[in-house]
Amino acid sequence: MQETADCLGIAKSTYAGYESGYRVPSLKALLQIADLFDTTVDYILNRTDEKHPKLELTELLHSEDIVLTLDEITLTIEDFCDFIAFIQVKRNVKKALH
Numbered sequence: 386m387q388e389t390a391d392c393l394g395i396a397k398s399t400y401a402g403y404e405s406g407y408r409v410p411s412l413k414a415l416l417q418i419a420d421l422f423d424t425t426v427d428y429i430l431n432r433t434d435e436k437h438p439k440l441e442l443t444e445l446l447h448s449e450d451i452v453l454t455l456d457e458i459t460l461t462i463e464d465f466c467d468f469i470a471f472i473q474v475k476r477n478v479k480k481a482l483h
């Protein structure tokens with residue numbers, strides 16, 4: 386508990402209060418905790434059972450917030466589709482070999 390509290394920059398008693406439900410963390414603290422444990426605030430608040438939510442490819446391709454790059458060059462939708470095709474072929478080869 387002390388290590389987690391130190392990472393968050395709060396007292397051990399404050400963090401213990403969060404875990405016990407005696408204290409309610411601020412939004413900033415929730416975000417810090419989620420980042421520290423590599424998960425989402427929804428997972429911490431038991432709003433989902435998925436520690437790492439899945440992102441559908443269609444969401445990824447049409448998102449303005451996410452930019453995929455390779456060697457500092459932004460990937461186009463065509464590049465991304467080629468990448469998906471490559472992975473599918475690779476998986477099929479692995480299945481055939483096993």
